[in-house]
Amino acid sequence: MKCLELFAGAGGLAMGATLAGFEHVGVVEWDRWACDTVRENQRRGHPLVKDWPLFEGDVRKFDLGGVPDDLDLVAGGPPCQPFSMGGKHRAYDDHRDMFPATVEIIRRTRPKAFIVENVKGLTRAAFANYFSYIQLQLAFPEIARRADEQWIDHLVRLEREKTSGVLSGLTYDVVTRLVNAADYGVPQKRERVFIVGFRHDIDARWSFPEETHSRDALLADQFVTGDYFERHRIAKRNRPTPPGAASARLRGRNEPMNEAPWRTVRDALVGLSDPEQTAGPHLNHRFQPGARSYHGHTGSPLDLPAKTLKAGDHGVPGGENMMVKGDGSVRYFTARESARLQTFPDGYIFHGAWSEVMRQLGNAVPVLLGQVVASSVAQSLAMSQMAPAPGRH
Template structure:
């Protein structure tokens, strides 16, 4: 199935949709370091990038998608999220980095059977509620564009009237579902919340819902209290639960094992990686697995405990990641995650390179979509599209 990938970043969403059976015909990403990452992996014939175009387009505002009308199954991407990020300046529609209008234009011109867009959870905050609704209505009715003298709020009111009124010919219309997903609930060793927008062409009459969560924190706590988690990782009794006594109490109150799989932890994710502070021949062969000195813990930036899913990796306002991109050891000491460790927490394969110096590579990873989460959502969309096509045949 053919796809167009917008705002590709480091490639997490692209890898996920590729594993789900989509093949990107066009990739658009303006940031030079992200472009270098995408091209380096494609030229190295990294297995997940097989079939990706070697020509990475830069500015989505210069791209014309009309030649793809009716020829692609999916448009996907993560429009720049800084206007809505908790770590950003919260300017929303007033921020020039808001690329949602360009995402909607791509849908309007190519008319794909489906789209998948994602963004930070901050977009759903109350202060952005009107603009959040505006984004959703634009996605549902991409042909109802703003007029020359119409600001976004006036356009929103017109979209609302169109949405609630009777329409003999609604034009291009999409059935939209939006939901905040926690990556840890889908097998990612990181508590990362992202809002996903999934739409299907309404004339295709496709029924769909977000995939059910497969993992849970309660299942992890049960495994730690009653299962083999600590024994499997050879964790000493002194070290167990040292970071979260309240979690131990919660676990011991459980009377039966939860049906879900356990959340994956930092320890699970990094178990097979050598310690970056101890130079080894094995470690030197791994791309990006280099120790970065200077980590410090301070209020609000205390790092991720080994025996829990990691806190959400952050990109940093100026490209330098914050203190949450750290490992917090049982003895209270901290160190920065290496690029390779961070890539594992985002479920990128070890064969995938992230180009740039440490701070730049961490910025790319801090903005990325976890591969596993992207694959789970995209695979469910692919199944719905294939089922619809086979039913019609």
């Protein structure tokens, strides 16, 4: 199956799509540092990226002439700064809003499906109308905004089309979900919005993948059976105090857990050396001094999934991308530790200084989460091709 990746960044979502079986006909990214990261890994022959046709530049200038007519998937995460909780929240007034460009590419390539990822901030009440506008544009990409038309007037036209009951031309069945990456095995509490669409003539019958990991399963693993701390060889005197109410509730539970435990920072960092002592053999694993804790920026405990890794205009904002060590002190995550938290493979190297690498990682889609979503889309596409349903127009 063929995929076109937009706003690829350091490659997290695109790598997930590769693992799901998609072959990329184009991987588009404007940031030179992120492109250097991809090119460096291609030079090293990394199997997940070595065959990517990388285009460094604006997606609006990408030549779609080489994209096949039977494109299966368009995927990407348009720049999140217009909607980020840490940004200026300008949305449609922000020149970095690339949703219109995304819709235009979907209109021109007519893929069987698309996957669009963005930050939780997109779902804020202040953006409610614009979020609806984004979804309706993706559902009806051929109903384009007129040159002299305000976006709110375009929204009205799209709403009328949706409620008309008549579907014609290029339309998509759109599903939107706010997900926590930790619920899918990523060792990080990272909430993101996914907008997934299937072309209306495709009998996909798709829904978002079920969660596979949970906080309750982690608490049971830690404080009911104790297996978690036994695995990590944590002496009983050094174990944290169990949360009373949750622990009691789980001890009284009779039915087995259907989910696996949330993966924690400690789980993710198994096998990595202490960077304050030695960098060891791992790539991008160097100690970064200067971490400090203050109100609102307290770091990630070892025995929970990490807090959301962040990217900022000036490196790491507020020093939040750090761990709380066993003695209560804090230090920054190394780039390799951060890559582990984003489920990038250890053999994948990042190009640039630490702050630049952390920006790439803070903007990335966790590879595992990308694989989960892309695999479910691939499965639905494959099943639809095996048994096309009559009567869909």
